[in-house]
Amino acid sequence: MSDRSKLKVVVVGGGTAGWMTAAALVKLLPDRCDVHLVESEAIGIVGVGEATLPHIRAFNERLGIDEAEFMAATRATFKLGIEFRDWGRVGDGYIHPFGTFGRGNSEVEFHHYWTRLEREGAAAAPIGEFSMAVTMAYLNRFARPDPNPEKLESTFSYAYQFDATLFAPFLRQLAEQMGARRTEGRIVDVELDGEGGDIRALNLESGERIDGELFIDCSGFFSLLLGKTLEEPFEDWSQWLPCDRAVAMPCRTRTALTPYTSAIAMPAGWRWRIPLQHRTGNGYVYSSSFTSDDEAREALIGAAEGDPIAEPRVLKFQAGRRRRSWVRNCVGVGLASGFLEPLESTSIYLIQAAITALVELFPIDGISPLDRDEFNRLIDLEYDRIRDFLILHYHATERSDSPFWDHVRTMQVPDSLHEKMALFRSRGRVAKYREGVFLDASWIAVYIGQRVTPDGYDMRADLPSANVLRDAMSALQSEVRARASALPDHRDYIERYCPMAEAA
Amino acid sequence: MRPAGPIASVIVAGGGITAWSAAAALKRRIPSLQVALIVIPLSAGALADRMISTLPSIHGFHQDIGLTAADTIGGAASDLRLGTLFEGWADELAPYVHAYGAYGTPVGGVSFHQLWLRDHQRASLPPFDYFSPAAELARSGRPPTAGSDSVEFGLQLTLDRYGELMRAYALHLGVTEHRMGIQDVELRTDDGFIDKLTLDDGTSQRADLYVDCTGPEAILHSRFQTPLFDWSKWLPCDRLIMTGSEADPAFGSMDRVTAFDNGWRWAASSPQQSSSGTVYSSAHASDSEALGEAGEPIAFRQGRLEDFWVRNCVALGDAAVMIEPLEWTNLHLVHSQIDRMVSMMPARDCAPIELAEFNRQCAAEADRVRDFVCLHYVCARKPERFWKDAAAVAPPDSLAHCLSLFAERGRLPYHEEETFSRDSWLAVLLGQGFEPRRIDPMADLVPPADAQLAFATMRRSLESFALPSAAHVLPELNPRGVR
Numbered sequence: 001m002s003d004r005s006k007l008k009v010v011v012v013g014g015g016t017a018g019w020m021t022a023a024a025l026v027k028l029l030p031d032r033c034d035v036h037l038v039e040s041e042a043i044g045i046v047g048v049g050e051a052t053l054p055h056i057r058a059f060n061e062r063l064g065i066d067e068a069e070f071m072a073a074t075r076a077t078f079k080l081g082i083e084f085r086d087w088g089r090v091g092d093g094y095i096h097p098f099g100t101f102g103r104g105n106s107e108v109e110f111h112h113y114w115t116r117l118e119r120e121g122a123a124a125a126p127i128g129e130f131s132m133a134v135t136m137a138y139l140n141r142f143a144r145p146d147p148n149p150e151k152l153e154s155t156f157s158y159a160y161q162f163d164a165t166l167f168a169p170f171l172r173q174l175a176e177q178m179g180a181r182r183t184e185g186r187i188v189d190v191e192l193d194g195e196g197g198d199i200r201a202l203n204l205e206s207g208e209r210i211d212g213e214l215f216i217d218c219s220g221f222f223s224l225l226l227g228k229t230l231e232e233p234f235e236d237w238s239q240w241l242p243c244d245r246a247v248a249m250p251c252r253t254r255t256a257l258t259p260y261t262s263a264i265a266m267p268a269g270w271r272w273r274i275p276l277q278h279r280t281g282n283g284y285v286y287s288s289s290f291t292s293d294d295e296a297r298e299a300l301i302g303a304a305e306g307d308p309i310a311e312p313r314v315l316k317f318q319a320g321r322r323r324r325s326w327v328r329n330c331v332g333v334g335l336a337s338g339f340l341e342p343l344e345s346t347s348i349y350l351i352q353a354a355i356t357a358l359v360e361l362f363p364i365d366g367i368s369p370l371d372r373d374e375f376n377r378l379i380d381l382e383y384d385r386i387r388d389f390l391i392l393h394y395h396a397t398e399r400s401d402s403p404f405w406d407h408v409r410t411m412q413v414p415d416s417l418h419e420k421m422a423l424f425r426s427r428g429r430v431a432k433y434r435e436g437v438f439l440d441a442s443w444i445a446v447y448i449g450q451r452v453t454p455d456g457y458d459m460r461a462d463l464p465s466a467n468v469l470r471d472a473m474s475a476l477q478s479e480v481r482a483r484a485s486a487l488p489d490h491r492d493y494i495e496r497y498c499p500m501a502e503a504a
Numbered sequence: 505m506r507p508a509g510p511i512a513s514v515i516v517a518g519g520g521i522t523a524w525s526a527a528a529a530l531k532r533r534i535p536s537l538q539v540a541l542i543v544i545p546l547s548a549g550a551l552a553d554r555m556i557s558t559l560p561s562i563h564g565f566h567q568d569i570g571l572t573a574a575d576t577i578g579g580a581a582s583d584l585r586l587g588t589l590f591e592g593w594a595d596e597l598a599p600y601v602h603a604y605g606a607y608g609t610p611v612g613g614v615s616f617h618q619l620w621l622r623d624h625q626r627a628s629l630p631p632f633d634y635f636s637p638a639a640e641l642a643r644s645g646r647p648p649t650a651g652s653d654s655v656e657f658g659l660q661l662t663l664d665r666y667g668e669l670m671r672a673y674a675l676h677l678g679v680t681e682h683r684m685g686i687q688d689v690e691l692r693t694d695d696g697f698i699d700k701l702t703l704d705d706g707t708s709q710r711a712d713l714y715v716d717c718t719g720p721e722a723i724l725h726s727r728f729q730t731p732l733f734d735w736s737k738w739l740p741c742d743r744l745i746m747t748g749s750e751a752d753p754a755f756g757s758m759d760r761v762t763a764f765d766n767g768w769r770w771a772a773s774s775p776q777q778s779s780s781g782t783v784y785s786s787a788h789a790s791d792s793e794a795l796g797e798a799g800e801p802i803a804f805r806q807g808r809l810e811d812f813w814v815r816n817c818v819a820l821g822d823a824a825v826m827i828e829p830l831e832w833t834n835l836h837l838v839h840s841q842i843d844r845m846v847s848m849m850p851a852r853d854c855a856p857i858e859l860a861e862f863n864r865q866c867a868a869e870a871d872r873v874r875d876f877v878c879l880h881y882v883c884a885r886k887p888e889r890f891w892k893d894a895a896a897v898a899p900p901d902s903l904a905h906c907l908s909l910f911a912e913r914g915r916l917p918y919h920e921e922e923t924f925s926r927d928s929w930l931a932v933l934l935g936q937g938f939e940p941r942r943i944d945p946m947a948d949l950v951p952p953a954d955a956q957l958a959f960a961t962m963r964r965s966l967e968s969f970a971l972p973s974a975a976h977v978l979p980e981l982n983p984r985g986v987r
Contacts, residue, residue, distance in 0.1 A: 031948045360915065364942045370912050422857045431861060459510050459849050460534055
C-alpha cells in the first residue's frame with residue numbers, strides 16, 4: 001500500500017535497543033513507517049546484556065538474520081544456561097538451564113520424583129544431572145536441539161553470548177540496507193507541541209531539526225525523552241534489588257569456552273563471567289550501600305581470570321521502571337524505560353518484548369490510547385514477573401557472612417513472590433502462568449538450587465516402588481551423561497560453524 | 505512442622521456422569537486412594553450430566569484415564585461431533601459454523617483472519633467459516649472423520665450408555681458404590697472440615713476428602729456458604745426446558761443452536777438419542793407461554809462459587825459453576841477441574857496456599873468460559889427486547905478488554921486458563937459480523953494478489969477434502985493406547 005503516507009518514526013539512540021528497534025520496524029512495517037535514527041558518537045553505549053535468552057533467536061529469524069553470519073560478526077558463543085555459584089550457601093553451585101529436568105514429557109513433573117527420593121533419604125544425584133542442558137554445559141558440549149521430541153537431545157534450547165558493542169553495528173548495516181536513515185549528532189533540545197504536549201521535533205547541535213510523529217526513546221539510562229522531557233515518574237525497586245552499581249572489565253582468556261554464563265555471588269552483590277570467542281566479559285554488580293567503588297574494583301580484579309583488556313569501568317543504575325513505557329507519542333525501549341540487573345540476561349529480552357508489542361500495536365491513523373494502554377499493560381507484566389524472579393535469587397539464601405546478604409535474606413519481599421515461594425515449599429508446585437518469560441523449569445532450578453526444598457510432592461510420584469524409581473532415575477542419569485558426552489565440544493563446534501574473523 | 509500425611513480416602517457424591525468421571529479418574533490416576541461414590545438421584549439442573557454435545561477436550565480426559573476411542577465411541581454409542589451451526593444470531597447474516605481447529609492458514613507469517621478482514625469485501629470472499637476444514641466437513645454432512653491436523657472434534661454422547669460405561673469402568677478400577685441418600689453433612693468443630701456424611705439408613709461415611717458432584721444444589725459444599733459470583737446481569741437466561749428422544753440421523757456431526765425472541769434453542773443427536781431444548785429469560789418470556797415446548801422448565805441462576813475447594817471439600821461441575829449450555833462447556837469444565845484436582849492433590853491438611861492456587865486457576869477458567877458465552881450475546885444483532893437488553897449491559901471487564909482490542913485492530917489478547925482457541929473466538933466474532941475498525945499493519949507484507957492465490961488454494965483443498973474411512977480415525981484419536 002504505497003499510497004498511504006508513512007508514519008515518521010524517530011529513534012533516539014544508537015545502541016542495542018536503538019538498532020534493534022530500527023531494524024525491526026523497517027523490516028516488518030516497510031510501508032507504514034520511515035525510520036530515522038539519531039545517535040551521537042560522543043555518547044558511549046552501555047552495551048549491557050552480552051548474554052541473552054533463547055527468545056533472541058525468534059527475533060533474529062524474523063529479521064532474516066543468518067545465524068552463523070551473526071555469530072561470527074558478534075564473536076558469539078552458544079549459551080545453554082546460567083551457572084550460579086555461592087548463592088544458597090558459599091560453595092553451592094547449580095545451573096539454571098534452558099531446558100527441562102528429565103524428559104519433560106511425563107504426567108508428573110520430574111522434580112516431584114526427585115523430591116521423593118530426597119525425602120526418602122536415597123541421596124539422589126543433584127537434579128542438574130537429569131538435565132541435558134546442565135550436563136552439556138558442565139561438559140562443554142554443544143549441538144543444536146534435535147527436532148524429534150522423543151529424544152533427550154530435544155529437551156534443551158539455547159541462546160547466545162555475544163559482544164553487544166558489535167551487535168548494534170551489525171543491525172545498523174541491516175537496517176540501513178532496508179531503508180533506515182541515520183543522523184549523527186548531539187540532541188540539544190526537544191520541541192514539544194504547545195497544546196497536546198506531544199514531542200514534535202529534535203534539535204541537534206549542528207542546527208539540524210528532525211521532526212517526527214512517533215519517537216522511540218532508546219537513549220539508555222539517560223531516558224532523554226521519556227524521563228527527562230516527558231517526566232514520566234520512575235518506580236524504584238531498590239528496596240528489593242539493592243544493587244546500584246557495576247564495575248566491568250573484559251579480559252583476554254585462553255580458558256575453556258563455556259557454553260554458559262556464570263553469576264558468582266560476592267560479598268555485596270554478584271559477579272558475571274561471559275565467555276565470548278575473543279574475550280571474557282567480567283563485571284561485579286554491587287550495592288553502593290554495602291561496598292565502595294574501590295573495594296568492588298579490587299574485588300573484581302582479584303577474581304577475574306586472564307589479562308585485562310581495558311580499565312575497569314563503573315556504571316551506575318537503579319532497579320525499577322518508568323511507570324509507563326509509552327507516553328503520548330513516545331515509546332521507551334530498553335534502559336530508557338527501565339532497568340533490571342543482568343542476573344538472568346533479561347535486558348535484550350525486554351528490548352525485544354517492547355519491539356514485538358510495538359509492532360503489534362503500531363499506530364494506524366494516529367495513536368490510539370487503547371493501543372498505548374495495551375502496550376503498557378504487556379510491558380508491566382514482563383517487568384513484574386522478571387522482578388519477582390530476580391528477587392528470589394537474593395532472598396532464597398542461607399548466607400549470613402556479610403551485611404548485604406543479611407539484608408536481602410531478611411528483607412520483605414513482594415506478596416506475589418512470598419506466595420510463590422510458599423506454594424513451592426508446600427508441595428513443589430510452581431505458580432502457573434503462561435504469560436511471562438520464565439517457565440516452570442526456570443523457577444524449579446532456582447528454588448532447588450538455592451535450597452528452597454518442598455515439604456511434600458505430588459502424590460502420584462509415589463506410584464512406582466522405591467526400587468523401580470531408583471533404577472529408573474539412575475538409568476536416566478547415565479543416559480543423559482552418555483548422550484551429552486557424545487556431542488561435539490563447544491569450541492570445536494564454533495570453529496566449524498561460525499568462527500570470528502581473525503582480529504586485524 | 506511435620507508435613508500432613510497424604511490423602512488416603514475420598515468420597516464422591518453425585519448421581520451422574522460428573523460423579524462417575526471424577527471417581528474413575530481419581531482411582532485410575534492415584535490408585536492408592538480409596539474412592540467411594542455415594543449415588544444420589546441426579547439433580548434436574550445438573551447440565552454437565554445432561555447435555556449430549558461435548559468439546560474436543562473430552563478425548564484428553566479419556567486418554568488420561570485409559571479409555572480408548574473404541575470404548576467411548578463404539579462401546580458407548582457416541583459419535584464424532586464437529587461443531588455447531590448458529591442460526592439467527594445476527595439477523596441479516598447467514599448462519600455460521602463454530603467448529604474446532606484452524607480457520608484458514610497464515611500467509612507469509614500474517615494471520616489468516618487479518619487478510620480475510622482486509623480483502624473479503626473487495627474480493628467477494630466466502631464467509632470466514634468457509635475456510636475451516638472442520639466447518640466444511642460439518643456443513644457438507646460428510647462423515648465426521650479426521651484426515652487432517654486442522655480438524656478437531658468432540659463427541660455426541662448417548663447419555664445412558666456413556667454413564668453406564670463410566671460407572672462400569674469406575675467399579676472395575678475399584679471404586680465402591682453406595683446407593684443411599686445423604687441425610688446430613690457434619691463438620692468438625694475444631695477446624696470446620698467435613699467430618700462425616702450421615703446417610704439415610706443412619707450409617708455414616710468418612711473420608712479425607714469430599715468431592716461434590718451433586719449439581720447446582722451442591723449438597724456438601726453448600727455447608728460452607730461460600731459466596732457466589734452472580735453472572736445473571738451478563739447472562740440473563742434463567743430457564744431451561746429439555747426435550748428429546750429418538751435419534752435423528754439428519755443432524756450428522758453438527759448440532760444447531762438457533763436464536764429466537766427470548767433466548768435460544770438447541771437440537772442435536774447421537775446415534776441412539778436426540779436432544780433438544782430451549783433456554784430463555786423468565787423476565788422476558790413467562791413459563792406459561794412455554795414457547796411451544798413441552799416439558800417442565802428448570803430454573804437456574806448463572807454464576808460461580810468464589811472458592812471451588814474449601815477445606816476438605818471440592819465442588820465440581822454444576823456444583824461450582826452454573827452456566828447455560830451454550831457452547832457445551834459444562835462437561836468440559838468438569839473434565840478440566842478433575843484433571844486439576846488430581847494433579848494438584850494436596851495432603852490431608854488441604855493447605856490453604858495450595859487450595860488458593862487451585863481456586864485461582866478454576867476461577868480464571870470459569871470466568872473465561874463465561875466471557876466466551878457472553879460474547880454471543882454482546883455480538884448478537886436482533887431487534888427484540890431480550891436481545892437489546894442483553895447487548896446493552898456493559899460486559900465483564902475481561903471481555904470488554906478483548907472486545908475493545910479486537911474492535912481496534914483485530915487483535916485478541918491472550919488470557920490465562922483459556923478454554924477456546926483464538927480461532928473459536930474469531931468464528932463467533934466474525935460469524936456474527938463484529939469486525940474491527942482497522943487491521944494489523946503487518947498484513948501489508950502480503951500483497952493482495954498473493955493473498956488471493958492463497959485463499960483460492962485453501963478453498964480448493966477444502967472442497968476436495970480427502971476423507972479417510974471411519975476405521976482410520978479410531979487409532980488416531982488415541983495414538984498411544986492405554987497409558
